[in-house]
Amino acid sequence: MQARFGTLAAVACIVACGGGDEDGRQVITFPASAVGAEAELLQEQLERFMLERPDVRIVRRETPDAADQRHQLYVQWLNARASDPDILQLDVIWTPEFAAAGWILPLDAFAPPVSEYFPATVAANRWDGALYALPWFVDVGMLYWRTDLFERPPASLEELSRAAARSRSDGTRYGMVWQGARYEGLVTVFLEHLGAFGGQIMDADGRVVVDSNAAVRALRFMADEIYETGNVPRAALTWQEEQTRFVFQNGQAAFMRNWPYAYPLLRDSAASRVAGRFAVAPMPAAPEGEPTATLGGSQLAINANTENPEAAYAVIEYLTRPEQMLERARVVGQYPTRPALYGRPELARGLSVPPDRARRIIERAVPRPVTPVYTQLSQLLQIRLHRALTGQQEPRAALEAAAAEMRALLEKVGLAPGESAGARR
Amino acid sequence: MRDADRTVGAESREARLAWAFVLPALATIFLIALFPLAWTVWESLHVHDLRMPWRGQPFVWLANYAEAMTDGRFWGAMLHTAIFTVGTVTLELVLGLILALALNRAYRGRGLVRAAVLVPWAIPTVVAALLWRFMFDAQAGIANAVLIDIGLMERPFVWLIHAWAAWAPVILADVWKMTPFVALLLLAGLQNIDDSLYEAARIDGAGPWRQFIHVTLPLLKPAILVALIFRTLDAFRVFDLIYVLTGGGPGTSTEPIALYTFNALLQNLRFGYGSALSVIVFVVTFGLAMFYIRVLDVDLTEAGE
Numbered sequence: 131m132q133a134r135f136g137t138l139a140a141v142a143c144i145v146a147c148g149g150g151d152e153d154g155r156q157v158i159t160f161p162a163s164a165v166g167a168e169a170e171l172l173q174e175q176l177e178r179f180m181l182e183r184p185d186v187r188i189v190r191r192e193t194p195d196a197a198d199q200r201h202q203l204y205v206q207w208l209n210a211r212a213s214d215p216d217i218l219q220l221d222v223i224w225t226p227e228f229a230a231a232g233w234i235l236p237l238d239a240f241a242p243p244v245s246e247y248f249p250a251t252v253a254a255n256r257w258d259g260a261l262y263a264l265p266w267f268v269d270v271g272m273l274y275w276r277t278d279l280f281e282r283p284p285a286s287l288e289e290l291s292r293a294a295a296r297s298r299s300d301g302t303r304y305g306m307v308w309q310g311a312r313y314e315g316l317v318t319v320f321l322e323h324l325g326a327f328g329g330q331i332m333d334a335d336g337r338v339v340v341d342s343n344a345a346v347r348a349l350r351f352m353a354d355e356i357y358e359t360g361n362v363p364r365a366a367l368t369w370q371e372e373q374t375r376f377v378f379q380n381g382q383a384a385f386m387r388n389w390p391y392a393y394p395l396l397r398d399s400a401a402s403r404v405a406g407r408f409a410v411a412p413m414p415a416a417p418e419g420e421p422t423a424t425l426g427g428s429q430l431a432i433n434a435n436t437e438n439p440e441a442a443y444a445v446i447e448y449l450t451r452p453e454q455m456l457e458r459a460r461v462v463g464q465y466p467t468r469p470a471l472y473g474r475p476e477l478a479r480g481l482s483v484p485p486d487r488a489r490r491i492i493e494r495a496v497p498r499p500v501t502p503v504y505t506q507l508s509q510l511l512q513i514r515l516h517r518a519l520t521g522q523q524e525p526r527a528a529l530e531a532a533a534a535e536m537r538a539l540l541e542k543v544g545l546a547p548g549e550s551a552g553a554r555r
Numbered sequence: 556m557r558d559a560d561r562t563v564g565a566e567s568r569e570a571r572l573a574w575a576f577v578l579p580a581l582a583t584i585f586l587i588a589l590f591p592l593a594w595t596v597w598e599s600l601h602v603h604d605l606r607m608p609w610r611g612q613p614f615v616w617l618a619n620y621a622e623a624m625t626d627g628r629f630w631g632a633m634l635h636t637a638i639f640t641v642g643t644v645t646l647e648l649v650l651g652l653i654l655a656l657a658l659n660r661a662y663r664g665r666g667l668v669r670a671a672v673l674v675p676w677a678i679p680t681v682v683a684a685l686l687w688r689f690m691f692d693a694q695a696g697i698a699n700a701v702l703i704d705i706g707l708m709e710r711p712f713v714w715l716i717h718a719w720a721a722w723a724p725v726i727l728a729d730v731w732k733m734t735p736f737v738a739l740l741l742l743a744g745l746q747n748i749d750d751s752l753y754e755a756a757r758i759d760g761a762g763p764w765r766q767f768i769h770v771t772l773p774l775l776k777p778a779i780l781v782a783l784i785f786r787t788l789d790a791f792r793v794f795d796l797i798y799v800l801t802g803g804g805p806g807t808s809t810e811p812i813a814l815y816t817f818n819a820l821l822q823n824l825r826f827g828y829g830s831a832l833s834v835i836v837f838v839v840t841f842g843l844a845m846f847y848i849r850v851l852d853v854d855l856t857e858a859g860e
Contacts, residue, residue: 198822205605205824231608312804364713365693367805502607506823513628517806520716543607 155187156438158445159215161200164192171461179448186441191215208233208433216436217445220263220429222254222497223504229257230502234431236260240443250425251467254497262431264450265467267458269426270495271322272410272483274378274386274396276302283411287326287351290385290414294361297384305361307374308387312516315370317498317508318424319387320515323348325422325496326415331511332499336547338540340511341526341533344418349518349525351416356519367519379404387413389426393482394463410483412491425495427467456480465492503543510535592837599831605824612827619831628807629832632815638722639797639811640790643729647786648779650730651737656771658738659745669742676735684799687728691715698724718808721801725809729796733789737782744778745771784847788840812836 151157160176163169176188191214193200204218208228218234228234238261244252251265273290275283279297284290294305309315324330329344339345355362366374371388378386379396381403386392390410399405412421430446432439448454455466460480465488471477472489481488498504511532518528540546599619603612623629658669675683691698693713702708714720748771756766794813797803803810816836820829 202821202824209605209608227606231606312802312806363693364716365711367716368693368713505606509818509823513806516804520718520805522718522806522808543604543610 151187153187155185156441157187157189158217158438158441159189159191160217160445161191161193161204161215161219163195168462171458175449175454175457176445179445182448183441183444186438186444188445193219197221204228208435211435213433213435213437216433216438216442218431218433219266220431222251222265222425222427222429223508225255225263225429225431226257226500227502227504228431229260229262233434234262235434235436235439236262237264237432237443237446240447242447246470247467248469248492248495250492250495250497251427254425254500255429257500257502263429264431264446266428266430266450267455267464268467268492268495269389269391269428269465270423270488270492271318271387271389271413271426272423272491273413274388274392274408274410276384276404276407277409278407279384283409284385284414286414287323287416291355291359291361294355294384295359298361302384303382304363304377304384305359306355306385306387307362307366307369307377307383309370309374310362310367310516310519311370312512313370314508314512316512316515318426320348320352320511321424321496321498322387322413322422323352324419326413326419327351328416328419331507332501336501336540336545338507338533338536340536341529345529346526347416349515349529353519353521353525357521367516378408390463390465390481390483390488397482410487410491412494421494423491423495425497427465469493501540501545503539503545506539507536510539595830595833595837598826599828599834601827603826603830605826615827619828620835622828623831623835628810628815629812631807632810632812635809636791636793636811636813639725639729639793640787642722642726643733643790644783644786646726646730647734647737648782650734651782652741652779654734654738655741655745658742672735672738674735675732676739678732680732680795681799683728683732684796687724687731688800691724715801716805718805721805721809725797725800728800729790729793732796733786737786740782740785741775741778744775747778748774780847784844787843787847791840791843792836 160172162172173190176190180186180188193203200219201221201224204224207215208231218228220228220234225234229236242261242264244261247265248268251268252261255261255263255265273283276297279300279302280293284293290306298305308319310319321331324340324345327344327348329339329342329348331338331340333339352362356364356366371392374383374386374388375392375395377383378388378392379402393410396402396408397405412423415421430449432442432446436442450467452466452468452471455468455471456474456476458464459466459471459477463481465481466472466477469489469492472485474485477485483491499507501507514523514528514532514535517523518525523531537546600614600616601612602610602615602618604610654672658665658672678686690696691714693699693711693715696714698714699708699711703711712720714724752770752774753766756770761769792813793811794817797809797811797814798817801809803814807815812832813836816829816832819825819832823829
């Protein structure tokens, strides 16, 4: 009888006390991947946190790794005003969407040390003047080049094109490979070419400027590399990251644009024919632009319906500490979001790309347009870019159409620049 | 008089009992068919963007339908669906009929051949789509290798980046997979035709061609129409094959309406607009089914015999 009463009391407490467990600890749920070295590392780090904060218990919520599936799951939970999970692991392009929807808490009240992070990673997590997520680790686009074919990386896009052509006449099958299939990856590649020609997708005021002359030159350059110089194979228009890596790994390409994940795989001499014969550099630029790298990576945010915001922030604060980031770099090779760590000798042992080089590339990183409707804008752009690159539409006409569609979308959802309505509360 | 009363009473009792028996079935149909349909229609009259909760869920009458009518991507998707449907259904009917005629002949090992023909149909669509994707890969695909070997092409052709060429693997894959199904339906029809009719035709001096035109085709009409109705409605809702094979690309030049609806509903989470597209697909397929049943006078029960 007494036992039953105890159970009843516990149940009552779970119902009434919300986010607490039977021992009175605050329960924080954390969505995480289910398998692999990353899941193990996270488990260890969370356990150490619980030693430091015995009043908090963290429960992991296993979620899919595929970005689209994870996003869909989050949207379902958050629409239902679920308080669980308390912490959200966000892709860099989701923060403004979730912030504008009121699904995640502004973090400024917790006074996070934003000046210690790469500015671009912080900028990507701001919406309407407030910070909504803390950058956890960073991903950037970079140029892989063959050290056995060239003495140094190309200093300009023109040099890249010439070097690629030369390597082809010397017998390398492809000059340059990048991700040209119609998906988010195509936008990241375009963004790097766009920056290289001095263009932007959206300007600082949120105006769509993807139909500028610079953008047309950037897209034309990409198309010419396929159809004029032949440096980029036509098949690249169906490739995502892995297909480009296979080609480069088999020694069939002189240059490749890709993310850092490829580096350790290419260095593995058992599988890679280019092990010890490649290096990375920033994507070069045309004279009128700047070398540009697309910013990716993971952020941590707090569910707006959480019952324990303070404890949730404590978890985020712990996971983004320098020591935890260094460990993350060492164990799973993810790049810290704090530039100061790139001077630490431990980092060189953890990261495959030499830290000073990685830091220089990350400093060039630009976020994709920071807007709640990024995914929809990106889709409109992907379709037009792919049409232009597959010869169905002229680059200028394609970009003008994309810009018109993007402006119409922003107008419709009340996010057009100059409007004070809706999400700009 | 009293007899009559009793009969009426018994009839109404029986009717009540009958209603009681069919009620669970009716309730199930209501719950799984009519209710979701009604909800989708209701949803389609609202703005409901999960990703933009600040827009609320206002009732907007037919605004979502009006948007579809002026949406170039919607009309493109309808056109692609029509191309796919006409292309695949025509080929499948012609090839399926040839296959059925061949399978209908008596020879040893016929059962084995009939089973073997069905193999493509038994392969899951996603697997089949991946197979065809590999076969039409520019570098490693067998399609290019064969075309180069027999001298039809000089260098590898990238099928999936051409707005028209990308249809080749899509249509071939569907024809390869679904022709056996059509053949099986037609074979059942062929076996219902009485041999004495052919005998009579032969006695009247009709050759094989005239027998085919005047005996086989008219008597096969119900089976052909059933195959046509199944395949048209299926083709109109094509999704997985194209999702895996081309993703709707290049650009959106092979995107069918089901893929665009999926994109609006589950990728952009625009429930209002996506529901409007679903309702349009429903109305068109319903109309097609009505057209077959009324205009072409298909009697589904007759063909099923």
